[in-house]
Amino acid sequence: MRLGLLSDLNAERAARRAAILVTELASGEQRLVREGDIGQDPLAAELQEALRRGKSGLLEQNGRQFFLTVQAPPVRVAVIGAVHISQALAPMAKGVDLDVTIIDPRTAFATPERFPDVPVLAEWPDAALPDYGLDRYTATVALTHDPKIDDPALIAALRSPCFYIGTLGSRKTHERRVQRLLSAGFGEADLARIHAPIGLDIGAVSPAEIAVSILAEIIAALRQDRRRAA
Amino acid sequence: MVSTETDILRAAEEWRRAGRGVALATVIETWGSAPRPVGSHLIIDEDTNFLGSVSGGCVEGAVITEALDVIADGKPRMLEFGVADETAWQVGLSCGGRIRVYVERVE
Incomplete structure (x- = not known):
């Protein structure tokens, strides 16, 4: 994971905003999707659902496997x-x-x-x-x-x-x-x-x-x- | 006090900024009665200091060993542990569950 990405993830947490880190497992490619930007993401519906459940997990999409690190603010x-x-x-x-x-x-x-x-x-x-x-x-x-x-x-x-x-x-x-x-x-x-x-x-x-x-x-x-x- | 996942990711950032080689391990899948839920993190530095937990102690040693290789070559690795593992008597999960752990370097 790039340090900048980790740092952005921590910053969202500190600001009490939810965010999801999307990792494509085959390539290791990663992106951070902020709560407010989910609508524009190609996996919008799946990310929305993951956020609602508040749970990290695997996602299969068109033969590609992603891991979603769902980060909700501390309670x-x-x-x-x-x-x-x-x-x-x-x-x-x-x-x-x-x-x-x-x-x-x-x-x-x-x-x-x-x-x-x-x-x-x-x-x-x-x-x-x-x-x-x-x-x-x-x-x-x-x-x-x-x-x-x-x-x-x-x-x-x-x-x-x-x-x-x-x-x-x-x-x-x-x-x-x-x-x-x-x-x-x-x-x-x-x-x-x-x-x-x-x-x-x-x-x-x-x-x-x-x-x-x-x-x-x-x-x-x-x-x-x-x-x-x- | 048990560290929260937040503390762990914050520490990963601090360790890396301090110039240490750091690997992040994440539980990405579990079957049966796994001790730590999906999304749990363990971070490891090049001197084998670690924080967090992916299994409550059962396989941490093996994850740390792999993490050192990840820190060295930068290639993410997928690790799987369970009672069916041939090294189960060494690092298997006594609870009978299976877990898959993704280990990546913090660049």
């Missing part, structure tokens, strides 16, 4: 609330390759001492999230229990293509939240995107167990569609 989790569950979640998320950022306007909570290994933004979600950028490789998790802080994050998430939205709260709390979001102009289809109460139902009790259930649900949202598509 991020925006955690609203510098709370106990978040403290348990941050290191676990790292172990499964999820990049966590903690967002909480309460400066007593949002400290680097409480979260030594992840970025911490002591800002309101509606101030922090536009720059952070909720894209379709990002999950949003709202854990403060405080509608003043959680609601602006949920609203930003619902207006974004992020692949997962989850928030704490009993059914009653969630009903009230649904009413607030309905009056804010969201519809049933929007609200169906919210996982509440958050996390897979594994009977989790401690903050660490709840963190496990949240991460499991995020991984399920990330992988299961692709598995069904495979």
Whole structure:
């Protein structure tokens, strides 16, 4: 592989843009196809499908064999609330390759001492999230229990293509939240995107167990569609 | 911490820019219960430093040996490993799967 090509591939990754490296195995010939340029490629339909599945793999076309290295951006989790569950979640998320950022306007909570290994933004979600950028490789998790802080994050998430939205709260709390979001102009289809109460139902009790259930649900949202598509 | 595929490709670029001879190995096909998925990378330099994994340890040694030849002559190679391999007792996959690995030089 030419160094320039490798460098371009890494640059796309750093900019959080998907790209596919196409290698013709017989000749070793390679090209990098950026997400935005797939339509112009001779293998447009096949590359589009590979990107949708998010999986690298072999492709046979007119007797020629290609290998597609599919590179999707690293998956991020925006955690609203510098709370106990978040403290348990941050290191676990790292172990499964999820990049966590903690967002909480309460400066007593949002400290680097409480979260030594992840970025911490002591800002309101509606101030922090536009720059952070909720894209379709990002999950949003709202854990403060405080509608003043959680609601602006949920609203930003619902207006974004992020692949997962989850928030704490009993059914009653969630009903009230649904009413607030309905009056804010969201519809049933929007609200169906919210996982509440958050996390897979594994009977989790401690903050660490709840963190496990949240991460499991995020991984399920990330992988299961692709598995069904495979 | 296990390196992600991103870290590995970034390291490949850094190693090459530092003037080291570098080969990139990629799992391109698997059959049966292969330990690492298609698209997994292993990078190797001329001093046999390596990062990443194509099989969780079963055939890395053999891939590294081939990678040194790839770094030397620049010709990509296709390697196949499995229990049916005649050297299976040495470098076979204990899980019974088979994998095909493409090894190329970073120019």
